[in-house]
Amino acid sequence: MAETFQLEIVTPDRLVAKLAAEEAQLPGKNGYLGILPGHAPLITELAAGELSYVTGGVTMRLAVAWGFAEVLPDKVTVLAETAEAPAEIDVVAAQKDKAAAEAALAHPTESTDYDALLGNVQVAETRIQVASGK
Amino acid sequence: MPNVLDVKRRIRSVINTRQITKAMKMVSAAKLRRAQERALAARPYSQMLTNVLKSLVARAEVYDEVTGEAVNPLLERREEKNILFIVVTGDKGLAGAFNTNVAKAAMRFLGMSEGRNVEIEAVGRKGRDFLRRRFPVGLPFSTKNESATRLPVSVVGEQVGVLGKLEYSVAGDIAERAAKRFNDGDIDAVYLIYNEFKSVVAQRLVVDRLLPIGQVGVQEFALVEKLPLEDRTEEAKAAMSAGVSLKEADTSAIDTAAAQFAAAPVDYIYEQAPAEIFKSLLPKYIGVMTYRALLESVAAEHAARMTAMESATSNASEMIDRLTLIMNRARQAKITKEIIEIVSGAAAAG
Numbered sequence: 001m002a003e004t005f006q007l008e009i010v011t012p013d014r015l016v017a018k019l020a021a022e023e024a025q026l027p028g029k030n031g032y033l034g035i036l037p038g039h040a041p042l043i044t045e046l047a048a049g050e051l052s053y054v055t056g057g058v059t060m061r062l063a064v065a066w067g068f069a070e071v072l073p074d075k076v077t078v079l080a081e082t083a084e085a086p087a088e089i090d091v092v093a094a095q096k097d098k099a100a101a102e103a104a105l106a107h108p109t110e111s112t113d114y115d116a117l118l119g120n121v122q123v124a125e126t127r128i129q130v131a132s133g134k
Numbered sequence: 135m136p137n138v139l140d141v142k143r144r145i146r147s148v149i150n151t152r153q154i155t156k157a158m159k160m161v162s163a164a165k166l167r168r169a170q171e172r173a174l175a176a177r178p179y180s181q182m183l184t185n186v187l188k189s190l191v192a193r194a195e196v197y198d199e200v201t202g203e204a205v206n207p208l209l210e211r212r213e214e215k216n217i218l219f220i221v222v223t224g225d226k227g228l229a230g231a232f233n234t235n236v237a238k239a240a241m242r243f244l245g246m247s248e249g250r251n252v253e254i255e256a257v258g259r260k261g262r263d264f265l266r267r268r269f270p271v272g273l274p275f276s277t278k279n280e281s282a283t284r285l286p287v288s289v290v291g292e293q294v295g296v297l298g299k300l301e302y303s304v305a306g307d308i309a310e311r312a313a314k315r316f317n318d319g320d321i322d323a324v325y326l327i328y329n330e331f332k333s334v335v336a337q338r339l340v341v342d343r344l345l346p347i348g349q350v351g352v353q354e355f356a357l358v359e360k361l362p363l364e365d366r367t368e369e370a371k372a373a374m375s376a377g378v379s380l381k382e383a384d385t386s387a388i389d390t391a392a393a394q395f396a397a398a399p400v401d402y403i404y405e406q407a408p409a410e411i412f413k414s415l416l417p418k419y420i421g422v423m424t425y426r427a428l429l430e431s432v433a434a435e436h437a438a439r440m441t442a443m444e445s446a447t448s449n450a451s452e453m454i455d456r457l458t459l460i461m462n463r464a465r466q467a468k469i470t471k472e473i474i475e476i477v478s479g480a481a482a483a484g
Contacts, residue, residue, distance in 0.1 A: 012179045012302035044405035070396045079182055
């Protein structure tokens with residue numbers, strides 16, 4: 001069995017990563033997925049969450065908001081709307097977003113879109129969490 | 135006879151102007167190159183997404199087997215009574231006919247759309263200013279809001295100052311809003327007008343129908359206009375002198391790699407039902423299409439500005455030549471006059 005697989009992370013702006021990884025954890029829509037080399041072919045949607053992978057013994061973490069992934073035995077490709085490394089995250093902005101979304105949830109009106117707001121909260125929380133390194 | 139000193143001053147001022155236009159041309163050329171790189175960087179994502187959708191069309195039972203009708207609402211074709219029209223221009227001027235061209239084509243499209251209610255969303259300051267002068271500003275129509283009335287043509291939204299540092303989220307937001315309103319039945323179709331830019335010499339003004347989606351991976355144009363040949367030759371000249379490539383970037387490697395995405399000849403485990411994945415991917419597809427349009431429009435704007443500055447520079451050079459001639463003549467005339475005065479003075483004295 002191969003010890004690594006190729007990992008590609010693509011966002012609309014750029015190719016975030018193209019490297020050999022030993023393992024990866026994807027924030028699947030129905031729960032986190034741990035991927036090791038030789039995984040069965042799989043297609044899944046990703047939710048907002050933390051995507052981490054191990055390359056050369058080092059664990060890297062990214063905050064991902066909505067994505068889509070294809071897993072093959074020797075290759076994992078992730079399409080993500082955003083994928084930010086801890087250093088790239090604007091924590092203050094994330095906290096502001098979270099507060100705004102929570103405030104809107106606390107005072108619902110007829111036109112309140114709960115799903116969208118809850119999504120916003122989740123995205124903001126993930127970003128804060130990834131940035132803080134916990 | 136013009137004063138030598140005055141002409142000299144004017145020459146100096148034109149030289150200064152030429153320096154500025156020259157610098158602006160080089161800046162635009164650099165920005166154009168960056169915009170082209172960004173468009174290239176955006177390609178893998180959009181190609182992959184398109185491919186996934188294409189392969190899902192077969193699996194997800196997107197069309198009803200019996201009636202052949204689209205199951206997903208975003209594919210549904212309705213009578214186009216109310217449409218959303220997104221107009222993409224630039225935030226800044228001094229770009230030749232770039233903004234005017236889009237505005238004119240937009241007016242032509244509106245002329246074609248008589249009998250339909252058109253809501254306009256303007257991306258770019260120039261287009262917004264133009265459209266606001268002509269049409270009333272209104273609120274987006276909503277079926278939920280009973281007091282809302284439809285106007286034949288109104289400007290309901292604007293995105294100003296986002297093009298300088300364009301991010302995907304801008305396009306994503308526009309697309310998400312449009313898709314939601316289409317789903318709610320507030321609008322029956324979404325059109326997008328922009329300056330398509332494949333390369334400096336391959337440019338067109340197009341009105342692209344974003345929604346409903348006809349066929350994934352195929353753009354449907356409601357209006358296509360070529361830019362005047364004269365403009366294109368001018369632009370090609372300016373591009374060459376600024377060292378910008380005329381050729382379209384080679385994307386075959388990216389496209390082949392993208393074509394393999396989610397299309398391996400294996401039995402995939404679908405974590406979610408294909409139909410469900412399809413449903414959440416479709417709005418992203420519209421976002422990607424919008425993003426690409428915005429990126430191309432930005433590139434086209436820089437190309438147009440580069441050309442405008444190139445011709446301003448050569449006009450300034452011409453003017454300097456002319457003024458120099460006038461100045462030399464004036465100086466010569468002054469000298470001649472002085473000699474005549476001396477000679478005739480000497481003759482009188484002798």
